[in-house]
Amino acid sequence: MTYVNYETNEVKLGDLEYRVLQLLKENSRIPVSEIAKKLKVSRSTVSRIITSLQEKGIKFTVEYNEGVTAFVVTSKCPQNAECFELIDGNIMAVIHARDLNELEEELKKINDEKKYLFLSHKKVGKINVRVEMRCDYCGGVIRGSPLILKKGRKTYYACCKACLDGLKNKLK
Template sequence: MEKLSDLEFRALEILRKDSRISITKLAKTLNISRNTASNLIKSLRRKGVKFTIQYHNEPFIAFVISESCKDECYKLLDGRFMNIIRANTLEELQNKLSNIREKENVFIAKSDFVVKCDYCGKEIYDSPLTYKVGRKTYYACCNSCLTELKRKFARKTYMI
């Protein structure tokens, strides 16, 4: 695929958020004429861009040491918790971090790996659904997989 221009990349970002946006609204958002927006879409098609594509933005991960456990955490030997906070944007990460009051240390990393659904194996690009069993956290891509994971572990507890 050919390299995308800055304008084409900005258009893809807008289309990723709302793929049903009209040409007129796209043009207004990009501050270009309607004709230019139409030509931009044609150019994207010529370059092989499919409008059913999933755009993968590498998520941010923060490791936070605090006195309490939030969503996903591991208990440390000294009684504190190592919380793992995941977000798709830096702004989302900042909002989640502001909800943790007693944080002591924060380490932020850009993720190079993809979380996979523990039921079907599909890659999860958005925020995963989580299910905790004991100290282990399982990830699901959709409500159906989450339900099946819960069923799977419910059967295992009856067998014991």
């Protein structure tokens, strides 16, 4: 299932959509029949997913703006930052921004003393894409590994045992 936030223009993909997109990212010329075979779904399902992705404006080419990242050593974790506690008790805050102006605004919000500041404009190595999975029963975000229920050709994902039981009862 796809979730679209029209305010931010962000698209969150369902599991099957994400897996189709990953295969297309690896090889944009992969035949629909091969995708269907790898994902164990019908060719028409894959065709519908590809058409749906295209209609949502998703392209099968990589257009990626890495923006800028700041690594700040400070004594407190700033809001909207990913933080790690260092051995000496200080905090390493990782702040991501689209450009230097946005980064400057985020850095101004840090009232605490900045002991060290490192800037990065390019990530080296593999880029990880996170996909947000949602429970097919309650719609909540699945954290960790989902509980899986297969019914016929369909696969359902649950966030907890209660939702898995609810799905089983619903699909009887």
